[in-house]
Amino acid sequence: MTSRFDTFGDMYEEMFRLPWRARLESFSVFRVLGDLSGEQVLDIGCGTGLYSREMKRRGAARVVGFDISEGMLTVARQAEAAQPLGIEYVTSPPASEPGAFGTALGVYVLPYAEDYPALVGLCSVAARALRSRGRFVTLPVNPDFDGRRDYYARYGLRLFDAEPRADGSRVTLHLCFGRYDQRITARYWSRATLERALREAGFDEISWPAFDVSEEGTAQYGAEFWRPYLECPHAAIIACRKR
Template identity: 30%
Template sequence: MNARYDAVGDAYRQFKTTAAIPVPERRLFHDLLGDVSGLRVLDLATGYGLYARLALAQGAAEVVGVDISAEMVRGARRATAGDEIAFHTADARDLPELRDFDVVTAVWLFNYAQSPDDLADMAAGAAGALRPGGRLVAITVHPAYDAAGPDWIRYGLVVHDVAPVPRGQRLDVSLSTPTQDIPLTVFRWDADVYAEAMTRNGLDAPTWRVPHIPAEEAARWEPNYWDAAVANPLIAGFSCVRGAADPGGAKARS
């Protein structure tokens, strides 16, 4: 995953600033995150830092961004004015130096897990970085997304191939940008895979939420433009809270 993003860092930035998908994605993030005034926020899979910057704009006192791709981290530093956000290259499954955050955000992290155990390892990394009572906020592929249903091509995503895997699907997709398409492999996991991964690591079961298109945004597009997104949501978000007990996942303290 890191090698692919190292190769397409600037194209991914273009996707985030030109495609339609980030419209509902950003609104969902805003609604899930809520007021973080005075809180410490860790942004996993930070990419070029968009959601780290949004967390800062929503009042966070401290924001740290982490990505497995060194090129993405370099891009995040270039795109972020000043030094209010610290960016690090690291694997979200192994964050031994990052602890006691009030909120951990993970936008498009868990969909890269290649198995339920891999997803649980990612959840362990997130849980280990949270203080007791801290909150995980994530955006991922909707567990009920139907690759054979209404497509998301107009929003900037093309599904090329779908393969069943136990308790989910592997999706070979591409993201459309003005200069190139970005090929990616992501996974759609069933909701119970997420529930097991979170509870196994000291978090409560996810509370799911789908995005909505604000009226002012909908007015910018042609009538019925967002119908496919509403009928077959690709994007879903969830939040869950870390309990008082120490996370018990395999990598939480090993």
């Protein structure tokens, strides 16, 4: 399927090296994921496979990356060809293997659900793939993000409301770092609606773990650099389990 993400592969690869993704976001996500040894993992909206690769390197037995963007998957498959890790990349959810996975990850994919049924649909992809009590870790837009234009600018992004904030309202993500200057429209979902969609899809034990910075991140950039993000992150982490 063609997707607006098709041409963003290089940008996402480079973005992953930005301090907030490398030292804060992925540090926090892997702390929540914990020990992945022997795990079967589905990476939903895997993009170029940044998390897929890292999860495999951290000991996951099997990683399947699912994305609807052929362009993003082309970059992911090139990385797999250059350095084979045994990751499978697919353009449709692995429907023939219900309950095969112990962990599902969905980083920045729920914000691209354009309406509530699509939001439940994405959560259901995770629920169908997981065994009972399997966990889903996902990063939506922070329902309480700071909409001031430059609040997140020091991290290489801007995020602001493109229309009055409400479930499904448009938000603009402006990625502005290095040679990149790209605006992407995503959707705002409130905390209550995200939790309702997850419960409707079959999840419970919903929690919202906080972000944290790695020691290297604090040593390299100083606590003051991170303070605005930690006080009001642009994203949130949700962890939950399949009923």
